[in-house]
Amino acid sequence: MRFALALVLCTAAPAAHAAEALAVQIVTAAPATRSQSYSLTGELRARDSISAAFPVAGRVTDVLAQEGDEVGAGMVLARLDDVQQVQAQRAAQAGVATAEADVAQAQADFTRYEQLFSRSAVTRARRDEAEDALRAAEASLAQARAELERADKALRDTTLRAPQDATVTDRLAEDGQVVSAAQPVFELALDTGMEAVFDVPEVLLTTGKPPPDVTLWQLSEPDVLFEGVVDEVSPLVDPDTGTVAVTLRLPDPPEGLGYGEAVRGRVEHPETDALIELPWTALTTTAGGSAVWTVGSDDTVTLTPVTVARYETEVLLLSDGIAPGTRVVGHGAQLLFPGRRVVDVESLQ
Numbered sequence: 001m002r003f004a005l006a007l008v009l010c011t012a013a014p015a016a017h018a019a020e021a022l023a024v025q026i027v028t029a030a031p032a033t034r035s036q037s038y039s040l041t042g043e044l045r046a047r048d049s050i051s052a053a054f055p056v057a058g059r060v061t062d063v064l065a066q067e068g069d070e071v072g073a074g075m076v077l078a079r080l081d082d083v084q085q086v087q088a089q090r091a092a093q094a095g096v097a098t099a100e101a102d103v104a105q106a107q108a109d110f111t112r113y114e115q116l117f118s119r120s121a122v123t124r125a126r127r128d129e130a131e132d133a134l135r136a137a138e139a140s141l142a143q144a145r146a147e148l149e150r151a152d153k154a155l156r157d158t159t160l161r162a163p164q165d166a167t168v169t170d171r172l173a174e175d176g177q178v179v180s181a182a183q184p185v186f187e188l189a190l191d192t193g194m195e196a197v198f199d200v201p202e203v204l205l206t207t208g209k210p211p212p213d214v215t216l217w218q219l220s221e222p223d224v225l226f227e228g229v230v231d232e233v234s235p236l237v238d239p240d241t242g243t244v245a246v247t248l249r250l251p252d253p254p255e256g257l258g259y260g261e262a263v264r265g266r267v268e269h270p271e272t273d274a275l276i277e278l279p280w281t282a283l284t285t286t287a288g289g290s291a292v293w294t295v296g297s298d299d300t301v302t303l304t305p306v307t308v309a310r311y312e313t314e315v316l317l318l319s320d321g322i323a324p325g326t327r328v329v330g331h332g333a334q335l336l337f338p339g340r341r342v343v344d345v346e347s348l349q
Contacts (some may be wrong), residue, residue, distance in 0.1 A: 103137040
């Protein structure tokens with residue numbers, strides 16, 4: 001009889017506990033809002049740049065621009081030794097003067113013979129000879145003028161001028177140096193804007209498209225922030241460094257930026273995985289692994305297996321097991337069992 005009574009009392013205990021709601025902390029599962037911050041160092045470059053070179057070979061006699069100089073369109077940057085070109089120009093000018101005198105004389109002769117022919121004072125053959133002499137003199141003048149144009153161009157080619165407004169970013173020749181035709185003498189940054197170029201590890205670009213906005217600052221002015229917008233991502237990976245060149249345009253750069261200057265860039269990468277955030281006290285362990293107590297619409301609990309993505313300070317992030325909006329026992333799970341009713345401790349206050 002005593003054994004039967006004890007058995008009845010033991011089987012009735014869970015039912016009594018199930019009927020009596022246990023006060024616990026209940027939290028609502030929420031999506032985790034996380035992002036990872038990356039910071040890299042890049043370089044400021046001209047959006048458009050060109051190399052300035054002489055079209056002819058020669059010895060440099062004057063270098064008139066230095067690195068960092070701002071030059072205007074047409075400004076003289078350097079000169080070559082032009083002794084031969086000046087002599088050739090003078091000879092060509094003399095040739096034109098002689099040819100012009102020959103044309104004037106031939107024109108006068110032709111006019112005179114034309115008048116004589118009209119009065120039948122000379123034969124047509126003599127008149128035609130005068131006309132042929134005039135045409136030959138005119139051809140010689142045209143050739144002399146063409147030679148003068150070539151001589152003028154050759155002389156102009158010994159002077160290197162800025163093709164348009166620009167900033168000298170590199171000087172590649174010195175006085176007395178012999179340069180070949182088309183050999184760069186200056187590197188010029190055109191006044192069409194500035195961009196920042198970063199060598200980004202390939203792994204940072206495999207999660208999706210690069211972010212549209214990047215926060216930038218000069219290493220010398222860390223408090224002055226400005227925006228960079230991704231303009232171009234190189235399709236090639238540097239085989240030596242494993243990086244990809246990413247170019248940013250600068251919509252509104254601050255004053256004082258210099259070509260070749262180092263800048264720091266920071267970008268926030270949002271989490272691509274859908275994670276659920278819970279307090280670490282919600283986690284319990286079963287023979288099958290990690291689990292949490294979820295609260296149903298009838299305020300009873302169920303042990304639900306979950307997958308923990310990672311642990312953070314005072315919270316854990318779940319990658320599987322429950323959905324956003326699920327009610328979970330956050331604290332006070334020590335006395336729980338499946339089916340037990342619970343009540344939020346905050347509702348009792």
